[in-house]
Amino acid sequence: MPELPEVETVRRGLEPALLGRRFGRVELRRSGLRWPFPRGMRRRLSGARVDRLRRRSKYLLFDLDTGETLMAHLGMSGRLLLVGGSGRRGLAEFHRPAGVLPAHDHVALWLEGGGGVVFNDARRFGMMDLFPSSGEASHRLLRGLGPEPLGNGFHGGYLFGRLSRSGASVKAALLDQRLVAGLGNIYACESLWRAGISPLRVSRDVSAGESEGLAGAIRGVLREAIDAGGSSLRDHRRADGGLGYFQHSFSVYGREGGPCPRPGCAGSVSRLVQSGRSSFHCPSCQS
DNA sequence: CTGCACGCCTGCCCGC
DNA sequence: TGCGGGCAGGCGTGCA
Numbered sequence: 001m002p003e004l005p006e007v008e009t010v011r012r013g014l015e016p017a018l019l020g021r022r023f024g025r026v027e028l029r030r031s032g033l034r035w036p037f038p039r040g041m042r043r044r045l046s047g048a049r050v051d052r053l054r055r056r057s058k059y060l061l062f063d064l065d066t067g068e069t070l071m072a073h074l075g076m077s078g079r080l081l082l083v084g085g086s087g088r089r090g091l092a093e094f095h096r097p098a099g100v101l102p103a104h105d106h107v108a109l110w111l112e113g114g115g116g117v118v119f120n121d122a123r124r125f126g127m128m129d130l131f132p133s134s135g136e137a138s139h140r141l142l143r144g145l146g147p148e149p150l151g152n153g154f155h156g157g158y159l160f161g162r163l164s165r166s167g168a169s170v171k172a173a174l175l176d177q178r179l180v181a182g183l184g185n186i187y188a189c190e191s192l193w194r195a196g197i198s199p200l201r202v203s204r205d206v207s208a209g210e211s212e213g214l215a216g217a218i219r220g221v222l223r224e225a226i227d228a229g230g231s232s233l234r235d236h237r238r239a240d241g242g243l244g245y246f247q248h249s250f251s252v253y254g255r256e257g258g259p260c261p262r263p264g265c266a267g268s269v270s271r272l273v274q275s276g277r278s279s280f281h282c283p284s285c286q287s
Numbered sequence: 288c289t290g291c292a293c294g295c296c297t298g299c300c301c302g303c
Numbered sequence: 304t305g306c307g308g309g310c311a312g313g314c315g316t317g318c319a
Contacts, residue, residue, distance in 0.1 A: 002312065002313090003312060003313090006312080034295075034296095034313095034314085034315095058313075058314095073313085073314090074312095074313090075295095075296095075312095075314085076296090076297095076311070076312060076313055076314095077296090077298085077311090077312085103297095104297085121296095122296080122297050122298065123295085123296045123297050123298080123311090123313095124295080124296055124297080125295065125296070125297095125313060125314080126313095141314090141315095166290095167289075167290085168289075168290060168291095169290095172290075172291090175313095176290095177313095177314085184312055184313070185311090185312060185313090186312060187312095231312080233312065234299075234311075234312080235298095235311090235312075236312080253312095275290075275291055275292080276291080276293085277312095278310090278311090
């Protein structure tokens, strides 16, 4: 589910509740998610203080006072939820209706002094890792990532340079995390619509001017989505359990057959499949 | 090297 | 209602 805006929304929700706090009891209800949890994760987290909570691409990074960094990725359906309680009675102790233990609560990080964070992930495509903070630059999942789209390293000139060396479709290029980090299917579709570029265009045929427009569209749609708390289609929840609402602002994603919202465009939104993913676009105003 | 299909898992929605 | 099929926001692997 979650793309950059959803992960950033979760980060902003967790940050005030976690900074300066120490993990107490750590509950693991299974031995891993997409991959096994690292050796000794429970012991290495217990007693650790959270000094910083960062986001890189779609990864959340908790810098701990133990010199290690806890990494979490939400996969397609993962949630990190703040919960109340002391943790003494474990995951059954919740501010949730009727005391029912929700399915798919795989990890609970209880905090000293009360409250905690639960990792819930129905599809289990999410992951958690724990590694020495000094090794971040060489982490296998982080080292190849492209620039942050909202950072200084991402701009029209950079994008043009990368696109001009690629024979892939521009849609596939935007989903390539080595080119730019954090875009997923929704925001790739929305960005291309904003820029008026067809998802089928060959990357190397995108001009410098179009690249400038596309970079601006990417930044704009991501900023607006973050401001809206992300998009809640099915699974995304903020850390407090609330919904994002950027899904109401989609121009093309999931709107097949509907009118193109661009002023003066009489086209309608259509869907095509590229490398197995739906590309929603307007054939009239995206070329 | 690139680009693509596939698998991982469950839930949900649609049509019959 | 029940059931099968298709679909879903990600990402690493393996193959051509």
